[in-house]
Amino acid sequence: MSKKIIVAEDSSVIQNLTKKILSQLNYEISSVKNGQQVLDLLGKNDFELVLLDIHMPIMDGMECAEKIRAMDGNNKDIPIIAITGNANNYTMDDFEAVGIxxxxxxxxxxxxxxxxxxxxTDDN
Incomplete structure (x- = not known):
């Protein structure tokens, strides 16, 4: 059974490339463009992983990660991997503080x- 991953990325180019590469490895990809859509998906289904762009419209990745960790159910403990063009603006402590x-x-x-x-995803 394929593992389900959310790719949250507002760049269509990055989203499509990521989806193509991970789909070839038999992951089932759901693509969204903002943090609110991530929360909507997690409210309806279980996933194994969230790839989360930090800079997105409507709700950024930092706020989204905090909200995921505050959820009820299985998805609150889902692994979250942040994708960021501004890694220098954040430390690993900043990411860990919101649950990334x-x-x-x-x-x-x-x-x-x-x-x-x-x-x-291998241990799940």
Missing amino acids: NAFIPKPLNYDSLVEMVKRY
Whole structure:
């Protein structure tokens, strides 16, 4: 059975590339463009992982991560990997404070992304 991942990214190029690469590895991808859509999906279904862009419209990744951790049910403990072009603006402590497990800087290194996705989904 394929593992379900949410890719939250407002850049269509990054979203499509990420979806294409992870789909080839038999992950089932749900793509959204903002944090509110992540919360809507998590309210309806169980997922194994959230790839979360930090800078998105409507609700950014930091706020979204906090809201995920405040949810009821299975998804509140879901691994969250932040994707950010401004990693220098944040420390790992900042990410951990809102419940983010790890982060990947932009421009994305897809080998690193795949490795991290596998690390967080293989044990589930």
